[in-house]
Amino acid sequence: MVTGRHRWWRPVAGTALVLGGAVAAALLVLLGAEIAGAALGKPVDKDGLRVWGGIGQMAQGLLSLALLLPVVFLAARWVQRRPGGTVSSVVGRLRWDWLVRCLLLALPLVAASLGVMLLLPGASGDGTDDMVWAGLPDFLLGLAMVCVLVPFQAAAEEYVFRGWLTQAVGAWCRSPWVAILPQAPLFAAAHGWGTPWGFLDLVVFALVTGVLTLRTGGLEAAIGLHVISNLLAMGLSAAIAGALASDETAADMDAVSVCVDVVMICGYAALVLWWAGRRKVEAVGTGRTADDGDDR
Template sequence: MATWGDIGDTALALLAIAVATPAVLLAAHCVQHRPAGTVSSVEGGLRRRRLATCLALALPLVLLMVAVQALTPTPAGESEDLAWAGTSTFLTGLATVWILVPFQSAAEEYVFRGWLLQAVGAWCRSPWVAIAPQALLFAAAHGWGTVWGFADLLVFGMVTGWLTIRTGGLEAAIALHVLNNLAGMSIAAAIAGAFASDGTAADMDWVTLAIDVPMVLLYAIAVLWVTRRREHAHDTDVPGGPNASPPPPAPQNAAGAHTTGRYTGPAGDA
């Protein structure tokens, strides 16, 4: 089987996932006959200011998680033999990661928290019925490793699914996913042979789970807090004061569900 080296093969793997984003957008437009931007958010596109806010909220938590993991002793029985990859290899790997990982991580969000969540959510009233299937499939897509790894991925899928519905778009999920993957793969770029490993997040141990889950939950709390403040500011900034006429009803999607506060997208041909 042809190989392009550890870094080249990693780049191809990331690109193979990244192409899912245009595929999802094309399916929404051509198959479901709706604007492709509705996969991104209820506003019909990726909200860049909200994405920047979510990145700012996620960055300190991800850095804290990395620091705690670095200070945590390696569980008994696991190897601690780590070798420096070399300056040239590290810089090449780091550049590859920082260029491609954002597209790879966003593509996974467009598939699971975007298209799949909307496809199920358009036909049911309970948001958790829409959240659960995509979270299970997201965890399974990373392979069958340890029970701790599967649990961590399941929690990640459930929490980011809820954030997607609550905020009306993919920005919160994309921000956390991108920074989480960038942190892990940037570290891997510094370790000789790390890119050659076939391990994934599904292989994590209970120690990593115990560190990762609180970080995800804290991030969710921060995002929801900011979202509530924005909603409150919007509600109190109504022209005309208390005697102003009420706002028009929220637009409805093809399934009859309000598109604000409940991110399901139109029913289409899911």
């Protein structure tokens, strides 16, 4: 969003604040885990860090990402001098009713695609040791952790990439469509380097959700797909012994799984755009905010 207070340096300074905030959040979570681990007598690994197990390690990673939400809002308010809610949508806030509809729309599509992937040959390795039940206590603990943290983690990633970065680049571009391009490879790279197919899948996800953000005027559609995808995938991992401790991400997907996922992503996008048109979801703001009558 470009406001009457826009200056060329504000997107740069704000992006630096977001990056610095990401590092600070990771260090803060690590420090908290070390202090709590020492108090609870957790063992120490070869690097001198407290060992929390797969569920604990995953929780630390998700929490580090979730803490980027307030960082983005502060960058908008402090650096760009605009309400933090303008990162959410053109109406200056998250449209909760539209978000709920997007979540409900994503649920059966993501569940179906995940089911297809599980049925693909080789999905469970050799079929002997890869899919071992985690046990009820570990499953419930892991599932609770996933349900509490994943919505914030997935939303934070959307606020950073489809929200902040897209708007920061868009502040310098005449066409808003150009703004969605840089965030896509950055989003894919942030998930690590796995297979070329996995990288492509993440780029497609970022581009499609970027288009949805522009066409629907907000992050709700992107958040809906991201939250449901991560909830179902990590919820399934919670049921498998050791799966939450794995370093694998979507970046490690194989070619066939990527084909299934891309079909689901494009199908979701088509349905969202159709539904947004039927409901006349506002895609262009009025150009005014509570504290700047010159916003546009």
